[in-house]
Amino acid sequence: MSKKKELSAEKKRTRMKELFFETKDVFQQKDLEKLAPKEKGITAMSVKEVLQSLVDDGTVDCERIGTSNYYWAFPSKALRAQKRKLEEGSQKHANLQKSTEKATTGRQETEERAMLVKDLSSFQNQRDQLKAEVEKYRECDPQVVEEIRQANKVAKEATNRWTDNIFAIKSWAKRKFGFEENKIDKNFGIPEDFDYID
Structure with missing residues (x-):
């Protein structure tokens, strides 16, 4: 069922x-x-x-x-409510049509308007080209240079902290297991010139 x-x-x-x-x-x-x-x-x-x-x-x-x-x-x-809604909708429609007519008044296609639209388009293109050019020279901006310096400082400190950790682990492994330093470097891919960054 x-x-x-x-x-x-x-x-x-x-x-x-x-x-x-x-x-x-x-x-x-x-x-x-x-x-x-x-x-x-x-x-x-x-x-x-x-x-x-x-x-x-x-x-x-x-x-x-x-x-x-x-x-x-x-x-x-219900019929009265529907009629009222219909009348309100008609009124809104009429108001929108009036607004549209009012907004389009004085905006007819004229030579002057066509020239202004063309000028506007030209200025927008010019602005875009200038923005692109400014973006090319962004790395010379003192604020950007300072941000890069700060980021480099943080990266250097982090690198030296990890280098410190690696030296501590190597020292622990030598004491605990009696490994030779060159074997530890070879097995873990640590280069011979591995050291702190100045």
Whole structure:
């Protein structure tokens, strides 16, 4: 026996709206928990959640009378909301068209504009060439030279620290195992002229 596919949240919302619009009635939550599974395939356990989301976005109205909550949604309200959205969209569209027309006024293709665009392009190319040339001479920049000096100093200190470590290990190996220094150098690939950097 195959398991029924769970409805998405949006599908449940759509079906719940359909239930309200088709019946054009007012319901309590318990009524919807009985009706929604039969009519629209929405599980009784998810009715409360779907109902709350529809109330939160104003699609379904809710009123507390005494100790009970009553829910309703009529197609006329939804139609008015759609019309209002459509009118707002039309207004936005009209405003955007006016803005576009206003922005393009005075920007018609003229000889002067074409010359200015050409000049702008020429200046941008010139700027790019100058930037490339400045980049060539970057190593002569005093700040860059100072940064290189500092980096060299740090590298030299690190190299001498590692050289110190190697000499300490060689000394330990000679004492501990009685190896000769030239054998240690040969086995570990340490050059004969290995020493500190001045």
